[in-house]
Structures are given as C-alpha cells and as structure tokens.
Amino acid sequence: MSELDDHIPTAFDPFAEANAEDSSAGTKEYVHVRIQQRNGRKSLTTVQGLKKEYSYNKILKDLKKEFCCNGTVVQDPELGQVIQLQGDQRKNVSTFLVQAGIVKKEHIKIHGF
Numbered sequence: 001m002s003e004l005d006d007h008i009p010t011a012f013d014p015f016a017e018a019n020a021e022d023s024s025a026g027t028k029e030y031v032h033v034r035i036q037q038r039n040g041r042k043s044l045t046t047v048q049g050l051k052k053e054y055s056y057n058k059i060l061k062d063l064k065k066e067f068c069c070n071g072t073v074v075q076d077p078e079l080g081q082v083i084q085l086q087g088d089q090r091k092n093v094s095t096f097l098v099q100a101g102i103v104k105k106e107h108i109k110i111h112g113f
Contacts, residue, residue, distance in 0.1 A: 029049065029051075029107065030049055030107055030108070030109045031047065031048070031049040031050055031097065031103050031107060031108050031109070032046075032047075032048045032049050032109050032111060033045065033046070033047055033090050033093050033094055033108060033109070033110050033111065034046045034048070034090075034111040034112055035088055035090055035111070035112035042086075043087060043088050044084050044085065044086065044087075045084070045085040045086075045087065045088060045089040045090055045093060046082050046083065046084050046085075047082065047083040047085075047093055047097075048079050048080075048082045048083075050081075050083075050102065050103070052080070052081075054102065056073045056081050056083060057073060059083065059102070060072070060073055060083050062096075062100075063083070063085060063089075063093065063096060064085070066092075066096060067085070067087075067089055067092050067093075067096075069085050069086045069087050069089060070085075070086045071083060071084055071085040071086060072084050088112075090110050090112060091110075094108050094110055
C-alpha cells in the first residue's frame, strides 16, 4: 500500500490563488446584484458586496422608498450582510447605486436570467 501512496500525485487546486485571503492585490471589489426565483412569477433581488462602512438599513430604506417595494437586510454567515428586495429590481438598483455615488458603474455585476 505504501508504494501506491508514493506515486499518487497531490491534488491541484487551480483556484487556490483566487480563494486566498492575502492575495487581495490587484483584485476589484464587486457589488453583485442577483435575482432569485421564488415560486411562480415571484422573485427576489439581492445586493451583496457593499462596503461595510455604509449603513445597509439607510440604503435599504431609500431603495424601498424609490422603487415602491418591500425589502430586508439578511445576515449571511459566508457573504455578510445582503440586501433583499421584492421583485426584479436589478437595473433599478444598479442605476440607483451609481447615481447615489455608492459604487462606480464598472464595479457592479448584474447576474440572472
């Protein structure tokens, strides 16, 4: 058994550099705007990746007032704080964040179908 163990190559992880916490040099911090399908025609828009110095509750309050929808701030163990809004608000949220000066247009990634 020990002869076989010596000849087995070690596993190679091609994304090890991307997942490393200390390799932040040269990487951009993106704000991800996604849509999640609920049931039927219902959907959720999630905003993830905003800087921690911003008040998520104040941003959520302005988004809800601007787009006449309901929403909440959810604490995720992996992603941190995530803003959830009712409906498909991807384009509205991205233009709002750019006009408010929270993020630049090139730092927003819109995901979804």
